[in-house]
Amino acid sequence: MSPRRKSYFKEKLSIDDLREIWSFLSLSECLEGFKDIDRLEAEEFFLSLEAPDQAKIIQCLPEAERRAWIRLLAPDDAADVIQQVPTEERQKLIDLLDDLSRKEVVALLAYAEDQAGGLMNPQFLRLRPDVSVDEAIRYLRRQTQGSVKGMYYVYVLDAEQHLLGVISFRELLSAPTDKTVQEIMKTNLITATENLDQEALSRLFTRQGLMAIPVVDEEGHMKGIVTLDDIVHVVREEATEDIQKIGGSEALDAPYLHIGIFKMIQKRAGWLTALFLSEMLTSNTLAHYEAKIASAVVLALFIPLIISSGGNSGSQASTLVIRALSLGELRLRDWWRVFFRELTAGLIMGGILGTVGLLRIVLWPTRSAIYGPHYFLLALTIAGSLVGVVLWGTLIGSMLPFVLRRLNLDPASASAPFVATLVDVSGLIIYFNVATLILKGTLL
């Protein structure tokens, strides 16, 4: 660390300063800043961080201080933090928890991180069905001392912990005090199962406009609640993963400046090399047409234009379909509706590009000097190839995400570069076949 920056910190950071610069600091700088602020503010700041940052702070603290910090967290957040540390160190952190939390955290760690069970908080407000509204309110006033996140709803359970109904705080507070809880609770419940995927869960939240959803097991026992704040993270993370995959790399799983440069290169070089190896097929394909290029070098001039038009239209189509699939706007069985839409779109857009390409050659002042006496036939070749290549790119780009979903792979892997690479070889084949058809006897 440079001496300049060290002295900068000696000016004592405020919590807002730290928050502002947090994501740009190295770990040791973070810790220094973190220790520097007032304890109460530090606790609030710590609670506002995401699990990976919380885990780093806890790991860097002296053993004696760790206990207090990890006990600040609700069980679901503690479980998230513990999942961030290397397997061999997890037990040490679990041992720092109090007995009740330890039991809950161990139970949570058994769930996959991206399922409802792994996102839920096992602590929630519960009531018996036969208490009165007045008793319920008095009981809840005593209950609310603990770290109960998301107390917008109170859940009504029977003695065997079966979920019977739900009441919002608002409904409870405004209900006549002499009624019983079961008379006013809502029994038409939206619930999630423990193994519901987080993407499906986030769609459930959006569709229902709820702040929290209860998680139940197969027998209807309530296991915990997932709250909307967890879902915001999920929505943002899933979009980030999709975007990074669409760009043609693996998901980074860390902020850009936080991930090590070699780790980042590793995440990018794999796909880049795979794409490169596939793209090598273009040189084999062109070798096949080498004699035609030799006899009409002018054909080579349009190779990048033709294949990039296929790649661009394919990228458009694939990203639109990937996003619609991941938002749940499209389902697997809608593929044929998409197919016909993209068929129309591909033909029209191919027609537009073909016309522009045709006019560009035919109306260019020095057309005969550059393209030779057969410039009109050449223009027809380019136009015809463009229609074919754009249509083909659009269809491949829109159908590939469905194929990947069908194979249980991530549709987002149909990245812009991947689709472009796929379309390049076929684009060349289309181009040279159209050229052979139109230019036979003149240029070829």
Place this chain on the structure above:
Amino acid sequence: MSPRRKSYFKEKLSIDDLREIWSFLSLSECLEGFKDIDRLEAEEFFLSLEAPDQAKIIQCLPEAERRAWIRLLAPDDAADVIQQVPTEERQKLIDLLDDLSRKEVVALLAYAEDQAGGLMNPQFLRLRPDVSVDEAIRYLRRQTQGSVKGMYYVYVLDAEQHLLGVISFRELLSAPTDKTVQEIMKTNLITATENLDQEALSRLFTRQGLMAIPVVDEEGHMKGIVTLDDIVHVVREEATEDIQKIGGSEALDAPYLHIGIFKMIQKRAGWLTALFLSEMLTSNTLAHYEAKIASAVVLALFIPLIISSGGNSGSQASTLVIRALSLGELRLRDWWRVFFRELTAGLIMGGILGTVGLLRIVLWPTRSAIYGPHYFLLALTIAGSLVGVVLWGTLIGSMLPFVLRRLNLDPASASAPFVATLVDVSGLIIYFNVATLILKGTLL
């Protein structure tokens, strides 16, 4: 509508059926299904829809029924719905509201839709600072009958509506009943100004881990609250826009199957044509090198391989940087950190592809037959060009989003196809210059 589908609906849809198929129905089918379900369930379903769907339903209902439905909505949601209808029809809907809501909705309509003021709900729970906890709870029990969304916090205002502090329901319920509100309220407040952009607002929510944020004007008067459920929509919508732009089209602003086919083509054809026109520069560039291609046709075989490698590495870099900028992980002044990271990454990844390319040519069994006696020099040309093109693509891809942000344009417009197109021309220039350097006196 086909008779088959009509009879399907006559079986009486349940609310869950309707929810499941909702996004796949045409508007008239939606309405039919909507009218078919129980009134209470219909209300709940209506409230769970997004503003564009709510607006469509209201517009299709007979005038007499509209009033009841629009009055179901909280003022911020009503304002969203009104913003969905054509300008000339807005006043009619506004007139259907009760006096208080009408005033609030008109005030909300003055804000831009993507600012805190446009997202906020002007109704919230408020208390005077000098009431006791016990009085406050009794008061809130009477207050909670109305349509107050997001009652997780109660705001403490003075007589001039200045925001003084906040208490969560949890804190209020568990506080000693004889204290006054000002003794227990939190005064270290996170607030948003009315014109705060929704992207900045959503980052504020994530960083702070709050369920609601109060919106204040310049003098500290409280105007309303933004709740986390609005932010989930914002996060999802912004990601969708980014993804669609990264794929090289305009943002669709509607679900894939809901947008008209010609509207969709319009959103895509513009960019596609612009990219096509820029890509035409490649044919001018190649025309410049036509003599070289004629004397060494083998060079043409590698054109797609070289330019696509530049495009792919550029797409990777630009999408990573776009996402990091939009998550706030990177700021404008971080450009040089990114520059040096990408310089390293570009050199290493270029080195990897160059090596693979070199080996591919040198070790190919029929190398002399396809590539001629100078295959080793050719291999060196390809390898050298790959290092240059990948490095160049990576740098252009990573810097372009910063340039766009600096010009106050959307960094996401540095789409994969746009970067690829930019890099194609320069990639060709790099390739033919490296070729001239290495192959002079042999092939050229």
